[in-house]
Amino acid sequence: MKDHSVRNPETTQGRPLLVIDDDxxxxxxxxEYLAPHGWQVDIRHNGTDGLATALTSTYEAIILDVMMPGMDGFEVLKELRKxxxxxxLMLTAMGDEADRIVGLELGADDYLPKTFSSRELLARLRAVTRRSSTAVFSQDSSGDLVAGPLRINEESHSASLNEQPLDLTLLEFAILVSLMKSNGRVKSREDLLEDVSERRFDIFDRSIDVHISQLRKKLNDDPKQPTFITTIRGIGYRFEEGGHS
Structure with a gap:
């Protein structure tokens, strides 16, 4: 099989990046743009080769096209996330909203329309790798989940912010734990509802938004400049690095 990888000859110790795209x-x-910025780029032009490479090598990030002949980007992502x-970082044709929603629900970290600028590509790439390299929450010796000034203990069902107790409902507590454990990835409303309840909800059920709103008030979290919970429009929510955003 012909090797389609491309590496920057002047950056042998660059940050490893895999690009999977048939274009x-x-x-x-x-x-050409990323190599001078310290990225060591491998390229695969089809999903099958790209997946095999992603599973057998170590990369800081993967740029993945949605539309490819044969194994498309969604199939690659679904297998990769196992x-x-x-x-x-997924590339979508003309920023198609349906592609964005599917990709993020399958576990993509971010997306870009194929009309992106080189500066935006670099910024998005840096953002997804920064979120990945920085733990959204940690677990201390007591087993508490800790994110900045926020502390959660699942066994005692207790939560505190800046060492002050938080009065959370059972559902608010479960939503917060689910978001924290998502490791900085987007959680769709449907995923959250299934995480926190034994019964299944309609995917269009917006009751989760009401509970998120109440949770934000108790966390003193401004939705316009969130510290903990960021809204991903039309899709769901993502837990951020508490106290460091």
Whole structure:
């Protein structure tokens, strides 16, 4: 099998990045721009080769196209997420909302329309790798989940912010734990509802938004400049690095 990888000859110790896209011209442009910024770029032009490479090598991030012949980006991502948490930045044609929703629900970290600028690509890439390398929450010796000034103990069902107790309902507590454990990834409303309840909800059920709103008030979290819970429009929510955003 012919090796389609491309590496920057002047950056042998660069940050490893895998690009999976059948558009050879676009791949060359991505490599040309990112290599001088310290990225060591590998390229695969189909989903099958890309998945095999992603599963057998270590990368800081993967840029993955949605539309490819044969194994498309969604299939690649679905298989990848069974064993890997490598940050994935998906490329979508014209920023199609349906593609964004599907990709994020399957575990993509971010997305870009194929009309992106090189500066935006670099910024998004840095953002997804930064979120991945910085733990959203930690677990101390007592077993508490800790994110900045926020502390959760699942066994005692207690929560505190700045060492002050939080009066959370059972559902608010469960939502907060689910978001914290998502490791900085987007959680759709449907995923949250299934996480916190034994019964299944309609995917259009917006009751989760009301509970998120109440939870934000108790966390003193401004939705316009969130410290803990960020809204991903039309999709769901993501837990941020508490106290450090």
């Amino acid at each position: 050879k011209k676009l791949c060359a442009l991505i490599h 064993t890997s948490n490598t940050p994935v």
